[in-house]
């Protein structure tokens with residue numbers, strides 16, 4: 001989190017949103033590894049949190065794309081989900097999510113999954129809502 005000039009924490013978190021999940025058996029398939037549908041759910045949550053932090057209001061998922069599962073995540077491992085807004089439009093935000101698996105006993109880490117999601121800020125009627133200057137202050141292009 002960044003700080004204001006007087007050293008106080010800024011009211012907007014910068015950079016990545018990080019969530020850590022312990023993988024339990026009920027999230028696994030019959031091979032003892034994280035079930036893909038549950039992995040997608042975790043990624044969607046991570047994207048949702050990152051987008052909500054930026055929009056400071058309701059957001060919905062409009063698109064998921066480029067989701068890759070590169071290595072299985074075993075029961076008993078940690079999954080660290082890092083989400084980052086990489087592009088901001090009028091009402092939409094593109095969020096990149098990367099999942100890093102970590103062996104609890106060794107600390108060994110490896111990238112296990114990644115994907116991108118388009119999240120749209122919406123009003124009370126569920127219609128797209130323009131992001132404010134403040135929430136759109138870090139507009140980036142890719």
Ligand SMILES: CC(C)(COP(=O)(O)OP(=O)(O)OC[C@H]1O[C@@H](n2cnc3c(N)ncnc32)[C@H](O)[C@@H]1OP(=O)(O)O)[C@@H](O)C(=O)NCCC(=O)NCCS
Pocket residue numbers: 060061062063088089090091092093118120122126127128
């Ligand atoms: C997302 C939603 C609000 C967009 O409504 P819409 O009438 O298509 O709105 P618009 O065409 O004005 O698009 C609004 C913004 O979303 C973006 N967008 C909409 N659909 C998109 C898609 N499929 N992929 C990428 N971006 C999309 C537009 O590019 C636009 O971005 P901008 O404002 O930054 O320029 C609407 O499609 C919806 O409610 N979808 C269901 C969401 C939901 O329930 N998700 C949970 C999973 S089921």
